[in-house]
Structure formats: C-alpha cells, structure tokens
Amino acid sequence: MNFNTTAIHSHQAPEKEFGAVITPIYQTSTFAQQDAGVFNGYDYTRAGNPTRSVLEGVLADLEGGKWAYGFASGMGAMSTMALALFKPGDHIISGDDIYGGTFRFFTKIFAKYGVDIDFVDMANLSNIEDAIRPETKMIYLESPTNPLLKLVDLDAIIAMAQRKSILTCVDNTFASPYLQQPFDYGADIILHSTTKYIGGHSDVIGGALVVRDDEALANTIQFHQMSIGATPDPFASWLTLRGLKTLGVRMDRHSSNAMHLAQWLEQHDAIEDVIYPGLPSHPQHDLAKKQMGPRGAKGSAYGGMITLRVKGGEAEARQVLKQTKLFTLAESLGGIESLIEHPAIMTHASVDKNVRDAIGITDNLIRLSVGIEEVADLQADLDQAFAAIRQTAAC
Ligand SMILES: Cc1ncc(COP(=O)(O)O)c(C=O)c1O
Known part of the structure; x- marks a missing residue:
C-alpha cells in the first residue's frame, strides 16, 4: 500500500464485534483474565493497550520499520531510549542545533549519569569523524534541525556510523515519515514527537520510537517502555491515530x-x-x-x-x-x-x-x-x- 492508504488502512480493518469502522478507544487500565496469568494479549494498559497497538503498528509501517513504541511525549520517548541503551562511560555524538528540550535532557539530566555527550556541527562530516571514540555508542541526528533548519546528510553519516558499529537515532519530527525516510539509509531508531505533524491538530502530546529491524534492540526498548511507564493513555493514542490518517x-x-x-x-x-x-x-x-x-x-x-x-x-x-x-x-x-x-x-x-x-x-x-x-x-x-x-x- 502507498503512504496515504497505509495511514488509513494499515492495522485498521473494521472492528470484529460490532463492525466499528474506526478503531475504538479501549479506555481501560486493566483487562479481565480468563484464569490467573491467562489473558487475551493485554493485561494492563501501561504494558499494552489495543488502541495504542494500532497506533504503534501504523507508525512502524509508515516509517518502514518492524516495531514502534508509543510514549506520553517526545521527551518520554527520548528519556526511555536513553535509559534503555546507555550506561556510564558511554559516549553520544549529537548535532549542535537540536530541539532545546533534547539539549536540556542531554546536558542537565543525562550527563549526571556519567554519559558523555559531544555536540557537533553535523553539516561537516569530519566534525563527526573527529568526535568518534571507542566508547561512542550512538550518533543522534535531527534533520531538518530546530530551529535553524540545517540538514544533516543522513546517507553519509549513517553509512559512517555503520562502518564503526555505532547506533544511529534520527529525530524525524520536523519532516515526518511522509517527507523523510531515515530507515532507507539504514538508521537504527527513529524518534518522534508525535505532538507535532503526526498528531497534527495541537490537541495531544505524544512520542514514539520506531526500530528498523534489530529485534534485541526492539525488545530492550519495549521492556523499558513498560517498566518506566511514560506511555500514552488510550485516548491520547486514539487522537494521535486520528491525526495520523491525514x-x-x-x-x-x-x-x-x-x-x-x-x-x-x-x-x-x-x-x-x-x-x-x-x-x-x-x-x-x-x-x-x-x-x-x-x-x-x-x-x-x-x-x-x-x-x-x-x-x-x-x-x-x-x-x-x-x-x-x-x-x-x-x-x-x-x-x-x-x-x-x-x-x-x-x-x-x-x-x-x-x-x-x-x-x-x-x-x-x-x-x-x-x-x-x-x-x-x-x-x-x-x-x-x-x-x-x-x-x-x-x-
Ligand atoms: C524536534 C523535536 N523533538 C522532540 C521534541 C519533544 O517532544 P514533546 O514536546 O512531545 O515531548 C520536540 C518538541 O518540540 C521537537 O521539536
């Protein structure tokens, strides 16, 4: 299916019981179990909810990834990814012109945990190459950047990261999957503030992490999503899904x-x-x-x-x-x-x-x-x- 068809139909066949054409809002915190520990896919909404699953499925399809995880905000996605993937001593290279809240998270919160972050002008590839160290775990990219709308060369930077076995995460909020497809260049993770173009109507806060094809990476993120709990409630997932269709x-x-x-x-x-x-x-x-x-x-x-x-x-x-x-x-x-x-x-x-x-x-x-x-x-x-x-x- 093409993009606009995927946005409207993927994971969104009419609901089975009454034929509701639009995905219902499963506004529940918990789910009845047939027997202790026996349930129909969902046991507790922090861990998973059918409305959220539809949103996650469509997001993964639109980005061309295998798995997507919904969050209560873009920063919820960012902080969960950080806690999931980094340990003291790790090093991250980030663009110098990134969303201010991400910069604040890196410098004021995450740096306290012994993770070192270098901010470089990504317009020049050699700045990135020079900053790479043996402990470099991730190159964090935003394109176009916020607010100076600088572009980073996804193809060249991701290829360089792959040669050195460094993970790449692209914040695709500004372009959206409609205007930029970081997985086509081999990015490992895409981050979104779905509050922005994906939700599209300034009426809901949300975030997402999408994983291209690394199952172990996806499982780690899912475990931290569920354990940390920065997850979207069912109505927020539904509003985001409604926006995403257009x-x-x-x-x-x-x-x-x-x-x-x-x-x-x-x-x-x-x-x-x-x-x-x-x-x-x-x-x-x-x-x-x-x-x-x-x-x-x-x-x-x-x-x-x-x-x-x-x-x-x-x-x-x-x-x-x-x-x-x-x-x-x-x-x-x-x-x-x-x-x-x-x-x-x-x-x-x-x-x-x-x-x-x-x-x-x-x-x-x-x-x-x-x-x-x-x-x-x-x-x-x-x-x-x-x-x-x-x-x-x-x-
Ligand atoms: C590019 C970008 N990434 C991430 C975020 C954080 O998203 P949220 O406000 O949904 O937490 C924002 C918010 O403005 C943003 O512009």
Missing part, C-alpha cells in the same frame, strides 16, 4: 503554503534572511532535494517550518510576534494552524546565550510553523505585522 495530505499543504511564503519573504524588505530547505538560497538545498520529499517524489516538498531573521533586533522581532493575528504566538509546531515563536526567548531559552549566539539563534530570529490555512490570508497577516515594524521605525 498526515500526507496535510504535509503536502503545509509544504506548498510554506514554499509560497518563503519565496515571498525572501523578497520582503523587512526581512534580513529566510531559511527554508526548499529555497535555492538554502546552503544545503541540493541535499534537501535529494533527501526530502515523499518517496518517489524527492525534492517536491520541504515541510511547513520556516525560520527568518527580521531586520533589527529583539525589539523588532517582538513587534512582529505581537502583531500577527492568524499566526498565534505559541511554542510547538506541526498543527493545522499557523504558529509563530521566538526561539531565543521561548523554545531554546534553556540553551545558554553564548551557545545560542555561536550557532546562530540570534535575537532577531523568528520561527514559523506554517499551517494549512489559505496561504493568501497567512501572507496578508505577516505583511501587516511587518508594516508595524516599519511604522515603529519611522516614529
């Missing part, structure tokens, strides 16, 4: 809206810089053409995230954030509605200012999550917000 259709529209806005923003006199992988001006546009887009149509869609720098500094950026009406000032991304945020003050406040400055998260940087509204309305909304900066400057 992922492909939404991603097409997010991408075409974002491409239109990025091209327009590039010509706008209030803007210093526009970062969007679909623009030829993006320093890694050639890699984006190769790596991003639906299977069989690479280079045709680049997602809904745009990062820009307004002319001026924090004051001008704050003006824009205050003035937009359709773009809601809020953290998060990937929902049907457009959001605007200021990484230095909001999502990446936990990254030290000197680190932010070094990697380019400047005070005039704004991140847009472009929704699926009518693009002309979104453009008009941004335009009136930029006009407000001009007026302030003129006063």
Whole structure:
C-alpha cells in the first residue's frame, strides 16, 4: 500500500464485534483474565493497550520499520531510549542545533549519569569523524534541525556510523515519515514527537520510537517502555491515530503554503534572511532535494517550518510576534494552524546565550510553523505585522 492508504488502512480493518469502522478507544487500565496469568494479549494498559497497538503498528509501517513504541511525549520517548541503551562511560555524538528540550535532557539530566555527550556541527562530516571514540555508542541526528533548519546528510553519516558499529537515532519530527525516510539509509531508531505533524491538530502530546529491524534492540526498548511507564493513555493514542490518517495530505499543504511564503519573504524588505530547505538560497538545498520529499517524489516538498531573521533586533522581532493575528504566538509546531515563536526567548531559552549566539539563534530570529490555512490570508497577516515594524521605525 502507498503512504496515504497505509495511514488509513494499515492495522485498521473494521472492528470484529460490532463492525466499528474506526478503531475504538479501549479506555481501560486493566483487562479481565480468563484464569490467573491467562489473558487475551493485554493485561494492563501501561504494558499494552489495543488502541495504542494500532497506533504503534501504523507508525512502524509508515516509517518502514518492524516495531514502534508509543510514549506520553517526545521527551518520554527520548528519556526511555536513553535509559534503555546507555550506561556510564558511554559516549553520544549529537548535532549542535537540536530541539532545546533534547539539549536540556542531554546536558542537565543525562550527563549526571556519567554519559558523555559531544555536540557537533553535523553539516561537516569530519566534525563527526573527529568526535568518534571507542566508547561512542550512538550518533543522534535531527534533520531538518530546530530551529535553524540545517540538514544533516543522513546517507553519509549513517553509512559512517555503520562502518564503526555505532547506533544511529534520527529525530524525524520536523519532516515526518511522509517527507523523510531515515530507515532507507539504514538508521537504527527513529524518534518522534508525535505532538507535532503526526498528531497534527495541537490537541495531544505524544512520542514514539520506531526500530528498523534489530529485534534485541526492539525488545530492550519495549521492556523499558513498560517498566518506566511514560506511555500514552488510550485516548491520547486514539487522537494521535486520528491525526495520523491525514498526515500526507496535510504535509503536502503545509509544504506548498510554506514554499509560497518563503519565496515571498525572501523578497520582503523587512526581512534580513529566510531559511527554508526548499529555497535555492538554502546552503544545503541540493541535499534537501535529494533527501526530502515523499518517496518517489524527492525534492517536491520541504515541510511547513520556516525560520527568518527580521531586520533589527529583539525589539523588532517582538513587534512582529505581537502583531500577527492568524499566526498565534505559541511554542510547538506541526498543527493545522499557523504558529509563530521566538526561539531565543521561548523554545531554546534553556540553551545558554553564548551557545545560542555561536550557532546562530540570534535575537532577531523568528520561527514559523506554517499551517494549512489559505496561504493568501497567512501572507496578508505577516505583511501587516511587518508594516508595524516599519511604522515603529519611522516614529
Ligand atoms: C524536534 C523535536 N523533538 C522532540 C521534541 C519533544 O517532544 P514533546 O514536546 O512531545 O515531548 C520536540 C518538541 O518540540 C521537537 O521539536
């Protein structure tokens, strides 16, 4: 089955008892047993639940992996993976421009357990090669990165990791399985904040880990999922599953809206810089053409995230954030509605200012999550917000 068909039909045949077309919400914490220790696949919802199993099955199929595990949040997935796979003395190499919460987890929580983490600019392969040590257990990748939308070369980096028997985990939240397929390059694990494009409606928090084909790795993750308990409740699983059905259709529209806005923003006199992988001006546009887009149509869609720098500094950026009406000032991304945020003050406040400055998260940087509204309305909304900066400057 193709992507959109898989999203709607995989593991989702009508339910047997009454023929419900849509997967029921098995809103129960526990399950009756026929005899002590004898039960029908499920004994307790932390360990497993039929609604969650459907979500996990579809996610595995959409990523092209064998197993998927659902979590209560993306960070629930991340912390469970960390506890499952690493021990004191291990070393991780991570991209330097990753989601602020992941950076916080690595530096403020996980480092306490004796795991060493190096953050490197993954745009340059030799930075990764130089950081590899005998204790390196994993290369942790995010592409496109948050918030600077840098791309990492999945093919080259995963091949290098495989040569050295190092695990790779790709956070595929920004692209979603519709626009990027890390298992095609041999990644071992894919991580998602399903809160974002997969859920797609800003009404549920969730996460997932998907395993390509290593059964021992999958069993370890499943054991820790069940033992740690950062699992999604049945309703959260159901909401995520409902969102997931339209992922492909939404991603097409997010991408075409974002491409239109990025091209327009590039010509706008209030803007210093526009970062969007679909623009030829993006320093890694050639890699984006190769790596991003639906299977069989690479280079045709680049997602809904745009990062820009307004002319001026924090004051001008704050003006824009205050003035937009359709773009809601809020953290998060990937929902049907457009959001605007200021990484230095909001999502990446936990990254030290000197680190932010070094990697380019400047005070005039704004991140847009472009929704699926009518693009002309979104453009008009941004335009009136930029006009407000001009007026302030003129006063
Ligand atoms: C790329 C990325 N990974 C992981 C996370 C963490 O996900 P959650 O907020 O669902 O815990 C986020 C959240 O913004 C994210 O943007």
